[in-house]
Amino acid sequence: MESKTYLLILILIFSFISCVNSNNVEMIYKDQIGDTSFNPNLDDPEFKFCDSTNVLHKRAYISYSGGKRALEKAIIKHYEFKPEYSGFNGYFIVRFAINCNNEPGRIRIQVLDSNFNQTNCSEVLMQHIQTIFKNLKNWNHAIYKGEDYDGYTFHVIKIDHGKIQST
Amino acid sequence: MRTLLILLTSSLFSYAQPNCYIYAENSQERKACELSYKAIQYPQGSKASQKLFDQAIAIAPEFAWAYYEKSVPYFKRGLLREGLDILNKAIKIDPKEYLCYRAYWYWQYKNYNLCIEDLETYYKLPKAYVQFTPGGDKDMRIILGLAYAKTNQYKKGIEIISNCIINYKSKDDIGLTDYHSLGILYVLDKQYSKAIATLKKQLTINEDMADTNYFLGIALKEKLNLVEAKKQFTKALSKYRETNRFININAGFKVYLLDIENEIAALSQIN
Structure with missing residues (x-):
């Protein structure tokens, strides 16, 4: 009985502390908006930035051989439609980095509905998109003011009834 | 002259920056305005700039420009939802100033329906004025016309772009790509004679786009003028x-090298 009371008091104290904390949350700022740190659950440990202290946030300097259309074609080519995807209408905003060796990594996906509100899709579909981007070759890393850089970029995929649309 | 103007406007200021002196000295708005100016001295998206925008917003939550400036790097870096959440606050305070900016990002992120919705709302606002893309390359009415074309409403797009061009106050206001955009829409709507006339007009204004010659070639090909098309x-x-x-x-509607090469190969018999 006594130990239960202690436990209750402890729980109360902890919840009080966490309440206080949540009211005084220090805003955490990244060095740059869009910096994507390594997440062991999502990221390939083999993917490395050449200089992690200086990753460019200049999308225009990263290109795909053959341009956007070649990229769209490559994505559609690797996309395997499954009937279970057909309930999904919306957009995938795929953010990722291309390191100075032209390798993709740190892929993050925002799933939005047709009104650009946050939504969900099946985990399988999400994984599939992730895998497609992991395996895309033909990237050209950023060269800025004559120097090689790692850099971040993103790509928008529009899905209509589970099928990728050309935009 | 127009090119110079575009270069100047795009490098010197983005969406109308307020004059902090219009706010009373020691007012919350004046402080927020000055903090926001301080923020844009730092690299866009940097920690220092973000902190200053948040300070500005905390002091004057109704100061729209701070939200707008804060949202920019989110849009540029693929954090669309986060960007919208911030920009929407600016739009709520001052829709006339910021609706077009949201429409522009809807366009960039390929949501043409939302782009159309915002721009139609904007142009119905009392005293809506002429607004441009952030880089200054196009009047937003041209974007609206192109967005209609993206949703296969070519005639609507043609009407909007034609009206935009007719309603310019001076001929000098005609954009470097306006007739090009209109010409493409005529091609897509299969009005090839009008497409040819419009794209030729484009060449008198700015002949440096490979795409103009490509679409002109397509229209000529459809008119069975294969020799000119190949040229x-x-x-x-x-x-x-x-x-x-x-x-x-x-x-x-972008043209790729492969498109041009394919057309030339298809007309290989023509000299």
């Missing part, structure tokens, strides 16, 4: 290969 495709190819060729930033 235009060949011109397109040589312009495409120029290192400093003119890039139509918000083209909407």
